[in-house]
Amino acid sequence: MSRRVRTWVFLAAAAVLGVAFAAACTGLPDFGGERHPYGDRAAAAALRQQIANAVASVTFDQRGFDTLGEELMLFGAVLGTIVLLRRAPDERRVRPPRVRVLPSTRAYGTVLLPVVLLTAAYLVAHGHLTPGGGFQAGVIAASGVHLAYLAADYRVLERIRPTAALDVTHAAGAAAYAALGFAGFAAAAGTYLRNAAPHGTLRELASGGLVPAFNTAVFAAVGAGVVVLLAHFLDQALEIESAEERSG
Numbered sequence: 001m002s003r004r005v006r007t008w009v010f011l012a013a014a015a016v017l018g019v020a021f022a023a024a025c026t027g028l029p030d031f032g033g034e035r036h037p038y039g040d041r042a043a044a045a046a047l048r049q050q051i052a053n054a055v056a057s058v059t060f061d062q063r064g065f066d067t068l069g070e071e072l073m074l075f076g077a078v079l080g081t082i083v084l085l086r087r088a089p090d091e092r093r094v095r096p097p098r099v100r101v102l103p104s105t106r107a108y109g110t111v112l113l114p115v116v117l118l119t120a121a122y123l124v125a126h127g128h129l130t131p132g133g134g135f136q137a138g139v140i141a142a143s144g145v146h147l148a149y150l151a152a153d154y155r156v157l158e159r160i161r162p163t164a165a166l167d168v169t170h171a172a173g174a175a176a177y178a179a180l181g182f183a184g185f186a187a188a189a190g191t192y193l194r195n196a197a198p199h200g201t202l203r204e205l206a207s208g209g210l211v212p213a214f215n216t217a218v219f220a221a222v223g224a225g226v227v228v229l230l231a232h233f234l235d236q237a238l239e240i241e242s243a244e245e246r247s248g
Helices: 003-026 037-048 054-062 064-084 103-125 134-145 147-151 154-161 163-186 211-247
Strands: none
Touching: 037 054, 037 134, 054 064, 064 163, 064 211, 103 134, 103 163, 134 147, 134 163, 134 211, 147 154, 163 211
């Protein structure tokens, strides 16, 4: 397909999407008005499911298919990174050099790492009660792991980052989210991604039905996926640096 044809295909698709988007926006309530039909229905549905955090109810029940799509996008990004950044035959990986770090920086990272990981654990465990959840907790946990890189060096990061196990964890988290959706078929309505488990009591840790399980699955997929993504990019940087040193 030539560049001109691709341009016309893009313009046609953009025009269709633009018209559809404009038509959808005409039915929205006025900004700042008193009428919020979607918000009222979302809040009511969250209360029926005993979920104090209405955002979690929207994410994992009312718009669960959107979240499933995001999980598949992340899975595709990780898989594509693994395939595209795999070691080429002419590439050779060298052992990362030791880097001298200031004692204050090392101490700061050592103290902050458990705090960050504990924060991530709190966010995923209480994601159905307070703002937070599996996405946020996963990114925070992955960032915490990389404090070892900032406060020490790449060798330390490699020791605490089992890439092979995290590959499996990421895939298992995405698969668990998709599999949990089938629990909805056990309900009378037989709906995929339906919050079919007992809902418990509002504002208690054991509440929200399947939402805590969804949060945990997303946490595993996002946290492990982000670490694996960064691992392959950092490893590729080392291989390129090694190739430049050999050619120089």
